[in-house]
Amino acid sequence: MRVSMKYNGVPTSCETFSYGEVEDYTVNITATGGDTQAPTAPSSLTSSNITQTTVDLSWAASTDNVGVTGYNVYQNSSLLGSVTGTSAQVTGLTAGTSYSYYVTAKDAAGNESPASNTVNVTTSPATATYCASQGNTVTDEWIKRVVCGSIDNTSDVNGGYADFTSISTNMIKGSSYTITIYPAWSGTVYSEGYSVWIDYNQNGDFTDAGEQVFTNVKTTATSVSGSFTVPSAALTGSTRMRVSMQYNTIPASCGNFDYGEVEDYTVNIGAKSYSTSASSLYIYPNPANDVITVYLKELNKSANIQIFSITGSLVKEVRISDLYNKVNISDLPSGIYNIRMIYNGEVLNGKFIRQ
Ligand SMILES: [Ca+2]
Ligand SMILES: [Ca+2]
Ligand SMILES: [Ca+2]
Missing domain, CATH: 2.60.40.1930 (Macroglobulin (MG2) domain)
Incomplete structure (x- = not known):
């Protein structure tokens, strides 16, 4: 490095002049620039838009003595990838699975910051598939009508099974609901048993504790009715309600039987409990x-x-x-x-x- 001072003008690098001085020094240039200071940890990591296979992450920017060049995203403590901004969409996840995430910041010299806070994410449950169930014969009796919440469906004969999952009602955890089932007979009035299930934990079956919400022993009554309370542990979201009527006995949730009918509906379970305190409706x-x-x-x-x-x-x-x-x-x-x-x-x- 040459430092030059010249009387009454700017010196050039190679010249001899009358008044002034020139000094030469040595500079050692290294490959990394010598930055050994890591960026600050990213903060306020949050997750949003959780689906069955994706989650969006965002965080507050880090600072660095030289400059932040990007962020590493870690999933279950393993490096998933790097981004330059302060958000990332993670894809390719498995439905109904828990993951943990944190991010770190890095600079051009390769210094990595401490980890941000960790967020835990559970992807949306897999779309449940339910066991088949139906009456083999509906010549003598069938489910004529189902009333529950805002469901009021008159269906008459459906060949032993009907998928009415496009018909739904809202339910709130902790609230009580009434279901009423109306049978119909083509001639002789036979005794019918009844059962209703709701897949409260959305795992694709009706066998968990409390999921059989109504039964009625065999009867020739022209309607049967009962009440149930949605448990607070029920998962929020849409799930299946199965209504079944079988000749002479209380039906099981799966399988075929000789005489009767099965109808499936959808129940949307609400996240918030009912409070009369706040008046938010006009x-x-x-x-x-x-x-x-x-x-x-x-x-x-x-x-x-x-x-x-x-x-x-x-x-x-x-x-x-x-x-x-x-x-x-x-x-x-x-x-x-x-x-x-x-x-x-x-x-x-x-x-x-x-x-
Ligand atoms: Ca640095
Ligand atoms: Ca029917
Ligand atoms: Ca279940």
Whole structure:
């Protein structure tokens, strides 16, 4: 390295001049630049958009004395890959499986920061496949109608089995629901046994404790009915409800039998428990005499509305949309009512007075 100072002008590297001085030094240039300081640890690592096979990770940026050049993403403590930004989408995961993640920052010299916080992720459950079940003969008897929550399905004869999983009702953990089954006979009235299951843990069977939610011993009654409470341990999300009717005995959840019918439905189990404290629904007018209007915040949407008496009994359930959001309450006795709407997986509550 040459340092040069010249009177009254800028010196060139090779010249002799009258006034001034030149000094030569030595500089040793190394390959790494000598940066030995690692970046700070990334912070605030969070996961989002968890699906059966992917998860999105994002974190707060690290700093470095020279500069952060990228981040290493670790899955179950093994390096998965590197990115330059502060987010990453992990793909190729297995449904219903737990994974742990942390990230580190790195600089151009290859220094790696300490690990960020760790986040644990469980991918969405695999789509369950259920055992087959059906009545072999529906000449004499079948399930005519099923009513549960907002399901009210009159089906008549379905050849022994019907997949009605496109028909669903919402349910909230800790809340009680009533199911009513109506049989029909072509001639002679035979005794029929009944059973209903809900796959609360979404593992594709009806055999876990508490999943048989209703049974009725053989009867010639024109309808059977019972109540059950959705356990707090039930998984949030959509799952299967199986309704079965068999001649002369209570049916099993799997397999074929001689006489009767099986119908499958979908139940959407809500994450939040019912609270009457917060009033997050806008209801007009209030108090009201005959009709209330309940406002949905988004267009082209619909939602189920449940109205409860002050003692907690479900007295009305209707479906509203942004195009038709009126609920007839003229049949309700005067009093205070709680109203609940399950919308986008969220529970919105309100109160109104029937004058
Ligand atoms: Ca550094
Ligand atoms: Ca049927
Ligand atoms: Ca199960």
